[in-house]
Amino acid sequence: xxxxxxxxxxxxxxxxxxxxxxxxxxxxxxxxxxxxxxxxxxxxxxxxxxxxxxxxxxxxxxxxxxxxxxxxxxxxxxxxxxxxxxxxxxxxxxxxxxxxxxxxxxxxxxxxxxxxxxxxxxxxxxxxxxxxxxxxxxxxxxxxxxxxxxxxxxxxxxxxxxxxxxxxxxxxxxxxxxxxxxxxxxxxxxxxxxxxxxxxxxxxxxxxxxxxxxxxxxxxxxxxxxxxxxxxxxxxxxxxxxxxxxxxxxxxxxxxxxxxxxx
Amino acid sequence: xxxxxxxxxxxxxxxxxxxxxxxxxxxxxxxxxxxxxxxxxxxxxxxxxxxxxxxxxxxxx
Numbered sequence: 001x002x003x004x005x006x007x008x009x010x011x012x013x014x015x016x017x018x019x020x021x022x023x024x025x026x027x028x029x030x031x032x033x034x035x036x037x038x039x040x041x042x043x044x045x046x047x048x049x050x051x052x053x054x055x056x057x058x059x060x061x062x063x064x065x066x067x068x069x070x071x072x073x074x075x076x077x078x079x080x081x082x083x084x085x086x087x088x089x090x091x092x093x094x095x096x097x098x099x100x101x102x103x104x105x106x107x108x109x110x111x112x113x114x115x116x117x118x119x120x121x122x123x124x125x126x127x128x129x130x131x132x133x134x135x136x137x138x139x140x141x142x143x144x145x146x147x148x149x150x151x152x153x154x155x156x157x158x159x160x161x162x163x164x165x166x167x168x169x170x171x172x173x174x175x176x177x178x179x180x181x182x183x184x185x186x187x188x189x190x191x192x193x194x195x196x197x198x199x200x201x202x203x204x205x206x207x208x209x210x211x212x213x214x215x216x217x218x219x220x221x222x223x224x225x226x227x228x229x230x231x232x233x234x235x236x237x238x239x240x241x242x243x244x245x246x247x248x249x250x251x252x253x254x255x256x257x258x259x260x261x262x263x
Numbered sequence: 264x265x266x267x268x269x270x271x272x273x274x275x276x277x278x279x280x281x282x283x284x285x286x287x288x289x290x291x292x293x294x295x296x297x298x299x300x301x302x303x304x305x306x307x308x309x310x311x312x313x314x315x316x317x318x319x320x321x322x323x324x
């Protein structure tokens with residue numbers, strides 16, 4: 001039954017349209033949502049570090065570093081550790097991040113900021129974090145959504161990490177949340193696309209009901225008057241319909257046109 | 264049957280649209296697989312499909 005139904009929906013013009021429209025719209029929405037996330041945001045050029053094999057964990061400390069902290073425009077990112085306390089980022093805003101730590105003599109580290117979407121790190125920016133002779137390391141990064149700030153908005157999960165430069169091992173990481181806010185809360189490309197898509201689908205459902213009403217309506221309501229017959233005056237009783245033929249004889253065939261009758 | 268299926272399809276898309284809109288408005292996070300993608304998107308699609316199917320069935324009577 002399922003195969004027949006699927007085949008029927010692919011063959012039937014309206015059913016097929018619905019089936020493939022779901023696939024197309026869902027694929028377009030997911031591709032647009034994922035593809036528009038910047039893979040390289042407007043951060044200073046840094047050293048590319050391979051992605052970690054293990055998922056990030058909040059506040060994992062290693063023996064090589066201590067006193068790790070990251071500030072987001074001067075505020076420690078631990079204050080935005082859940083979506084309810086996410087940092088608000090305005091359109092086109094550039095945020096200054098400062099990674100600081102105390103090096104206990106391990107290998108060099110780099111500072112990395114990753115933005116996650118659909119469980120994958122789609123944006124990864126790294127900057128070197130040099131260590132002073134006093135043992136205090138600092139990495140400074142300017143981060144923004146770049147040109148995509150006019151396209152994207154909403155809640156995003158970010159992870160700030162200190163990564164060993166020699167082998168890419170995560171020495172420390174902490175997760176936090178940001179809320180990218182477009183003007184008037186809806187003026188971003190993806191939101192407008194979603195609103196238009198929702199309106200189109202609502203119109204599709206409404207047109208289904210309208211089609212059914214037309215289908216149920218009697219034929220006289222849409223066929224119109226027969227040419228040559230005047231409409232009845234208002235208030236008059238409509239004439240009864242002609243009696244149906246009692247015999248089962250076929251209707252008379254139209255007479256063939258006479259050849260040369262008009263000459 | 265095709266009208267009901269079309270309405271159900273529209274409901275699925277509308278359910279996905281609602282979840283994406285909630286993410287864009289900062290009320291739902293889609294950053295993580297759980298609960299973002301697995302729970303919210305699947306739940307939105309299923310609920311939207313059911314509601315669309317019910318509406319389509321009502322309209323086709």
